[in-house]
Amino acid sequence: MRKVLTAVSVLTVLVAFVAATTATGASRSAAAIPGCAPSSLDLVKSGQLTIGTDNPAFPPWWDGQEKKGTGFKTSNPYSGKGYESAVAYAVAKRLGFKQSDVKWLAVPFTKSYAPGKKPFDFYLAQVSYKPVRAKAVSFSTSYYDVNQAVVGLKGKPIAKVRTVAGLKPFRLGVPIGTTSYDYIVNYIKPTSKPRVFDTLNDAVTALKNGQIDGLVVDFPSTGYITAVQVPTSTVVGRLPNQGKQEHFGLVLSKGNPLVGCVNKALAALHTDGTIKRLEARWLAGSAPLLK
Amino acid sequence: MRTVAIALTSTAVFFAAIVLVVVRSAGWPEVKQSFFNGAEFRSSFPGIASGFLTNVKLFCIAEVVILAFALLIAVLRSTPGPVFFPLRLLAILYADFFRGIPTILLIYILGFGVPGLQLSGVPTSEFFWGTVALVLVYSAYVSEVYRAGIESVHASQNAAARSLGLTHGQSLRYVVVPQAVRRVIPPLLNDFIGLQKDTALVALLGLVETFRQSQIDVAGDFNFTPYLATALMFLLITIPMTRFTDWLIARDRRRRQVGGVTA
Numbered sequence: 408m409r410k411v412l413t414a415v416s417v418l419t420v421l422v423a424f425v426a427a428t429t430a431t432g433a434s435r436s437a438a439a440i441p442g443c444a445p446s447s448l449d450l451v452k453s454g455q456l457t458i459g460t461d462n463p464a465f466p467p468w469w470d471g472q473e474k475k476g477t478g479f480k481t482s483n484p485y486s487g488k489g490y491e492s493a494v495a496y497a498v499a500k501r502l503g504f505k506q507s508d509v510k511w512l513a514v515p516f517t518k519s520y521a522p523g524k525k526p527f528d529f530y531l532a533q534v535s536y537k538p539v540r541a542k543a544v545s546f547s548t549s550y551y552d553v554n555q556a557v558v559g560l561k562g563k564p565i566a567k568v569r570t571v572a573g574l575k576p577f578r579l580g581v582p583i584g585t586t587s588y589d590y591i592v593n594y595i596k597p598t599s600k601p602r603v604f605d606t607l608n609d610a611v612t613a614l615k616n617g618q619i620d621g622l623v624v625d626f627p628s629t630g631y632i633t634a635v636q637v638p639t640s641t642v643v644g645r646l647p648n649q650g651k652q653e654h655f656g657l658v659l660s661k662g663n664p665l666v667g668c669v670n671k672a673l674a675a676l677h678t679d680g681t682i683k684r685l686e687a688r689w690l691a692g693s694a695p696l697l698k
Numbered sequence: 699m700r701t702v703a704i705a706l707t708s709t710a711v712f713f714a715a716i717v718l719v720v721v722r723s724a725g726w727p728e729v730k731q732s733f734f735n736g737a738e739f740r741s742s743f744p745g746i747a748s749g750f751l752t753n754v755k756l757f758c759i760a761e762v763v764i765l766a767f768a769l770l771i772a773v774l775r776s777t778p779g780p781v782f783f784p785l786r787l788l789a790i791l792y793a794d795f796f797r798g799i800p801t802i803l804l805i806y807i808l809g810f811g812v813p814g815l816q817l818s819g820v821p822t823s824e825f826f827w828g829t830v831a832l833v834l835v836y837s838a839y840v841s842e843v844y845r846a847g848i849e850s851v852h853a854s855q856n857a858a859a860r861s862l863g864l865t866h867g868q869s870l871r872y873v874v875v876p877q878a879v880r881r882v883i884p885p886l887l888n889d890f891i892g893l894q895k896d897t898a899l900v901a902l903l904g905l906v907e908t909f910r911q912s913q914i915d916v917a918g919d920f921n922f923t924p925y926l927a928t929a930l931m932f933l934l935i936t937i938p939m940t941r942f943t944d945w946l947i948a949r950d951r952r953r954r955q956v957g958g959v960t961a
Contacts, residue, residue, distance in 0.1 A: 520920040522728040543732055543920035580904055584917030602824065602904030603914055609810070613904055616813040618822045661728070 440675070443668035445503050450528050450665070456504045458495050459514035459527030460484060465607065466631045467689045468492075468533060477511065484511040490627070490689035491531050494550050497681050498657075501672035516584055519658050520544050528665060530658040533625060535586040545666045548673050549654035550682065555590050556626040556694060557643040558614065558633060565620045568643055570698045571595060580619035582607040586653060587623040594649050611636050627690040644697040735923040742915040742924040749911035750931045753897040756825065756907070760832045760897075761890055768837040769875070772844035778866060789841070796838035802899050805831040809903035828900030836893045843885045847878030880950065887943040891936050898928075908932075 451457045460469070463480035471486025473479065482489060487496045487506070499509050512527050519530045520543050535553065536546045557574065559565035565577050574595050580602040581587040591601045602619055604610040607628070614622045615637050622632070622640075629642045657673075659666050676682050720726060774782075775789035796804075808831045813822040821827070851874045859869035901910035908931050912924035 516917065520732075521922070522732045523725055537918070539918075540920040583910070583913055588914060589918065600906055603901075603906050603910055604904045605902060609902070609904070612810050612814070616810065616822065617816065618810075618813050618824065618904070 439503050440501065440668060440671045443502055443671060445508070448502070448665060448668065449663075451526060452510070455508050455510050456499050456502070457510045457512060457526070457528045458484075458499075459512045459519060459525075459530040459532075460491065461516055461532040462513035463608075464489070464491075464532070465628065466635075467627050470689075478513050479511070485509075490551070490685055491533070493685045493689065494676075494682070495531060497676050497685070498669060498672045501675055502668060525660040528659070528663075529669060531655070533628075533655055534658050535653050536656045537586070542661075544661050545659040545663055546656035547659070547666055547669045549656060550673055551655040551686070551690075553653050553655055554626045554648060555587050555623055555646040555653075556629050557646065557697070558622045558624065558629050558637075558640050559620060559643045560614065560617070560637075561639055561641045563620065566641055566643055568697070569695070571646060574621065574697075577620040578602065578618075579621045579623055580604060580610045580613050581623050582610045585624070587625070590646060590649070591623055594646075614640060626694065627692070629694070630692050642694040644695045646697055732920075733922045733926065735921055738915075738919060738921045738923040739927055742912065743927050745911050745915065746908050746924060746927045746931060749906060749908035750928075752825075752905065752907040753894070753931075754935075756829055756832070756897045756900060757890070757894045760829050760836065760893060763829075763833050764837050764840050764893070767833065768840035769844055771837060771841035772848060773870060773875075775841070775845055776848050776870075793838045793841055796834050797842070799835075801831065801835045801896055802902065804835060805899055805902055809900075824900065824903035824905045828897075828903055828905060832893060832896060832900070836889060836896075839889050839892075840886065843882050843889060844878065846885075847882035848874055850881055851877045883950075884943050884947050887939060887946075891939055894936060894939075895932060 445454060445456070462478065464482050464484060466482060466489055468489050468491040469479075469482035469484055470489035470492070471483035473481060474483045474485065477483060477485060482492075484492045484495070487493055496506065496509065499506075514527060514530060516532060516534075519525075519527075519532070519534070520540070522543075529547070531550070533551075533553070534546075536549070540546070557565075557568075557579075559568075559577075565574070568574055568577075571594065575597050577597060578599050578601075579591050579595065579597050581591065581604070583603050583605055588601060588603060591597060601623075602610075602613065604613060607624065610619070610622055610624075611632055613619045614632075621643060623646070624632070626642075626645050633640050633642060657669055659669070673682075723729075771789050771792060774785045775793075777785055805828060809824055809827040812820060812827060848870075855873055855877070856869050859873040860866070864872065897907065898909035901907055901913070906914070908928050912928040915924035916922055
């Protein structure tokens with residue numbers, strides 16, 4: 408109970424802090440990117456930046472009070488709170504959009520890469536870049552370099568694991584469509600097949616029920632799971648990168664020229680330290696790295 | 699001869715027109731790349747085929763249990779006399795309830811709900827609860843099929859059996875049910891085709907069977923071709939089954955007609 412209270416109070420402080428900083432951030436004017444003025448861009452709806460994300464959208468990627476009428480559950484992308492919402496608004500501002508020019512759409516993950524006209528200008532929901540995926544959509548450059556991590560129940564044998572190889576005997580689960588699944592299959596190679604769930608929520612339920620021993624997700628997502636969804640769980644450890652550093656990119660329809668402008672905006676946000684600042688604010692936290 | 703030629707030509711023109719409309723559409727190159735991708739098909743097929751073994755195992759176990767369990771329910775429902783009314787009521791309630799709720803909900807409720815109780819000794823296996831859910835739902839359907847079969851056997855058959863001194867149970871066992879089952883084999887197989895396809899719903903519980911494997915591949919590569927591979931797996935098993943059912947029906951009809959002439 409105390410844990411939950413602490414978590415809640417930490418969240419409250421964070422929210423207050425961010426409210427203060429976004430207010431000051433809005434007054435700072437950003438240098439416009441040549442050739443990328445909103446009026447010159449080919450958008451789904453001209454003069455408006457339409458951004459898609461999954462629903463429900465979870466902290467720490469999304470935050471803010473759920474608001475009726477937006478259609479979004481658990482959080483509110485319009486709030487500018489949560490890492491991805493903050494990054495999206497930062498990109499929008501760099502491109503010269505006003506905060507009120509940004510429109511959010513709830514788009515299921517599968518729809519983000521289905522063929523046909525896309526209802527959004529770009530989509531962000533912790534989508535990892537993979538070369539084969541880039542055949543179907545265009546990705547922006549990285550807006551977050553991600554590590555996977557393992558969550559298990561406290562006091563269970565998995566909680567004592569300190570190496571990647573030590574995870575082999577356990578029943579691991581992942582939400583579908585994640586690179587966490589690739590990591591399990593390619594690098595952990597557990598003795599029993601990983602379970603793959605429709606949603607993160609289902610995977611979390613299975614962890615709570617003891618139907619899986621460990622849940623593999625990106626590290627930042629573990630904070631909300633261990634603090635709010637399953638207080639009896641703990642982060643077993645972060646998983647070391649294998650091969651190339653995995654990163655999240657914004658998803659655009661294949662060949663959309665907007666990707667050039669979005670990349671310029673992201674580059675500027677990296678250079679001026681905005682990305683680093685937002686990471687520190689929303690995705691702070693640490694856990695031991697498994698060997 | 700002329701009619702055949704006309705039929706062939708019109709069929710050819712009809713399908714050519716459809717193919718043309720699809721292939722010449724603006725989105726075709728994109729659709730082709732994401733739904734009909736040869737390389738993607740080849741790379742995903744082995745995993746999808748091995749995932750299908752899980753489906754086969756699931757429906758083989760379920761079908762055996764359903765055949766027995768559904769017959770029990772159907773027999774309970776056809777018990778005579780006021781004393782057995784509670785049994786009949788139970789059988790009716792069972793069939794109403796499990797035919798009435800969507801299979802997907804039952805899988806969710808049993809698969810996540812029961813393990814959630816954390817009772818010791820109760821299995822948490824997703825395979826187990828997925829099978830239980832399918833057995834419960836399909837037994838309700840199949841019991842109705844059995845009942846229709848039992849009721850289609852003329853009452854005089856039962857009367858004759860009873861007049862020979864058979865008990866109600868013996869009459870069911872040796873006279874009514876054998877005739878009933880033979881008559882309902884086609885609809886029974888029809889339900890089993892439904893069951894085979896519904897095994898894909900168990901993926902909901904995290905079990906990686908053929909459909910879930912294709913979903914993993916689709917989401918992993920942003921390409922929908924693996925779904926085609928899965929569809930193919932199901933067709934490979936359901937089409938022969940459909941043909942087999944048709945053959946059974948034809949054979950049964952032939953036999954009965956032969957019997958009618960000689961008797």
